[in-house]
Amino acid sequence: MRLTGREGILQIHPTRRCNLSCLHCYSESGPGAREELALGTLLAVVTDAAELGYTVLSVSGGEPLMYRPLPLLLAHARAHAMRTLVTTNGTLTSSRHLEPIAAHLDLLALSLDGPPADHDEMRARPGAFDTLASRMDDVRAAGITFGFLFTLTQHNVHQLDWAVRFALEQKASLLQIHPLEASGRASGMADSVPDEIECAAAVLEVARLRHEVGDQLRVHLDLTVRAALPHSPMSAEDHDPSAAFARLVSPLVVEPDGRCVPLEYGFPASFALGDVTEHRLSVLAATWRDTVLPRFQRLVADVHHTLTAEDGPLVANWYAETTRAARSR
Numbered sequence: 001m002r003l004t005g006r007e008g009i010l011q012i013h014p015t016r017r018c019n020l021s022c023l024h025c026y027s028e029s030g031p032g033a034r035e036e037l038a039l040g041t042l043l044a045v046v047t048d049a050a051e052l053g054y055t056v057l058s059v060s061g062g063e064p065l066m067y068r069p070l071p072l073l074l075a076h077a078r079a080h081a082m083r084t085l086v087t088t089n090g091t092l093t094s095s096r097h098l099e100p101i102a103a104h105l106d107l108l109a110l111s112l113d114g115p116p117a118d119h120d121e122m123r124a125r126p127g128a129f130d131t132l133a134s135r136m137d138d139v140r141a142a143g144i145t146f147g148f149l150f151t152l153t154q155h156n157v158h159q160l161d162w163a164v165r166f167a168l169e170q171k172a173s174l175l176q177i178h179p180l181e182a183s184g185r186a187s188g189m190a191d192s193v194p195d196e197i198e199c200a201a202a203v204l205e206v207a208r209l210r211h212e213v214g215d216q217l218r219v220h221l222d223l224t225v226r227a228a229l230p231h232s233p234m235s236a237e238d239h240d241p242s243a244a245f246a247r248l249v250s251p252l253v254v255e256p257d258g259r260c261v262p263l264e265y266g267f268p269a270s271f272a273l274g275d276v277t278e279h280r281l282s283v284l285a286a287t288w289r290d291t292v293l294p295r296f297q298r299l300v301a302d303v304h305h306t307l308t309a310e311d312g313p314l315v316a317n318w319y320a321e322t323t324r325a326a327r328s329r
Contacts, residue, residue: 045260057074148174262296
């Protein structure tokens, strides 16, 4: 099951080390975290993932620019015909960090949480916005295609216009808007998770902004409108035992402790593929297909039925809803 179009996405979180302790961090990364995966383990994961049909490697964290073998990991993915993306908090994007990865990177996503004061508050670091802004010359000089990842909360839909203007000023190619989820360090921020009304307002505002900016900037919102959901959550190919694994699960997520799960970081362990530090991904995927996939497909079908019902939400975060339903199984 995937809502990622034709792309099979492998999402790797190689480390929980980070120079910031952001309030909304789903992985609870920070300066005191030490969890990190060995490069050899991740090279094997990428090799197997490519054979399983995955075509995109997305690296997050933690702060991936603090993962020293990052250039080797990206180069390995490129060697296996995968597109590569890195998500960073933007405070370490100096030429010293960017030059080793520039030749192996298709997109750099910089996290953005609003105008300076709001950004600094969410990052729990005074001056974080100024540091991000000061690094943008280096980002452009590196010749890397880049965009911004903006966190939508219950209180900031009015800032989407500002975010678009900022992205245009910086000559970004993408603004991706992702709703806050109350997980990890953000588990105490339930009141800031956007409700259905705020999400609907975001859909309308994004439509307005897309019309206004045209092809100057791609504006993507990680929400699904009920009317746009497919008639079925799974195609006939998804039920084919011989279908590529990437058709069945995307994104596929590898967490910093080695646990591999469907869809998003923190997905319930009862649906996990297993630990990539103990077994090859190819082995884990084969076992999961035989033992867990039927239960996963029922979960997806049940969530789809809930979201497409007449009394279902007009707008929803598909992956968050699936994670929530999985926790109750």
